[in-house]
Amino acid sequence: GDSVTQMEGPVTLSEEAFLxxxxxxxxTGYPSLFWYVQYPGEGLQLLLKATKADDKGSNKGFEAxxxxxxxxxxxxxxxxxxxxxxxxxxxxxxxxxxxxLIFGSGTRxxxxx
Amino acid sequence: DAGVIQSPxxxxxxxxxxxxxxxxxxxxxxxLFWYRQTMMRGLELLxxxxxxxxxxxxxxxxxxxxxxxxxxxxxxxxxxxxxxxxxxxxxxxxxxxxxxxxYTFGSGTRxxxx
Numbered sequence: 001g002d003s004v005t006q007m008e009g010p011v012t013l014s015e016e017a018f019l020x021x022x023x024x025x026x027x028t029g030y031p032s033l034f035w036y037v038q039y040p041g042e043g044l045q046l047l048l049k050a051t052k053a054d055d056k057g058s059n060k061g062f063e064a065x066x067x068x069x070x071x072x073x074x075x076x077x078x079x080x081x082x083x084x085x086x087x088x089x090x091x092x093x094x095x096x097x098x099x100x101l102i103f104g105s106g107t108r109x110x111x112x113x
Numbered sequence: 114d115a116g117v118i119q120s121p122x123x124x125x126x127x128x129x130x131x132x133x134x135x136x137x138x139x140x141x142x143x144x145l146f147w148y149r150q151t152m153m154r155g156l157e158l159l160x161x162x163x164x165x166x167x168x169x170x171x172x173x174x175x176x177x178x179x180x181x182x183x184x185x186x187x188x189x190x191x192x193x194x195x196x197x198x199x200x201x202x203x204x205x206x207x208x209x210x211x212x213x214x215x216y217t218f219g220s221g222t223r224x225x226x227x
Contacts (some may be wrong), residue, residue, distance in 0.1 A: 032215075042220060043117075043204055100158065103155075103156050
């Protein structure tokens with residue numbers, strides 16, 4: 001069935017380190033892919049998205065590329081800041097009549113000064 | 114737009130009481146979703162609506178949970194009677210595929226049942 005697999009956290013990094021959070025998905029067809037971020041005490045916010053193969057989504061220094069051949073959508077950032085500490089969720093949506101987002105379990109990122 | 118608005122932000126109630134959570138979606142969004150988030154289970158989709166009609170309620174845990182969407186600008190999630198295991202953060206989200214996909218989430222209601 002449809003599912004999203006994310007690397008387990010917490011991921012702990014020092015400020016200015018390089019970040020990768022792995023995400024792979026299992027879905028039929030060609031879904032749209034998303035990364036959401038949840039800061040403490042808040043709801044989920046859309047961070048970036050990609051709607052077709054080889055698309056690169058980017059926002060606030062974060063990037064992720066839609067890799068159809070490996071069914072992956074890994075999140076990267078070249079230099080993390082303390083303010084990036086949050087939980088990151090990978091998700092996909094089949095753009096059919098169901099239009100449900102399938103979420104991964106989330107990866108907590110802790111960035112130390 | 115003010116975004117998705119949920120109320121209340123926090124709710125503390127005694128076991129057995131009725132709880133009603135409220136959500137105002139973004140104007141023009143034709144999909145509305147209710148999620149529950151806990152440490153143990155993560156993010157769970159409870160129910161979603163399209164054009165005010167419930168499409169999939171398979172995530173609603175028990176008959177104690179019910180949700181309505183009487184019009185395009187308002188939805189409620191009701192728990193009656195509430196139990197301590199219902200304690201969680203409940204999120205509402207809305208979306209419109211015609212606007213590029215992705216959901217907009219509210220800030221959530223933190224429910225504590227004692």
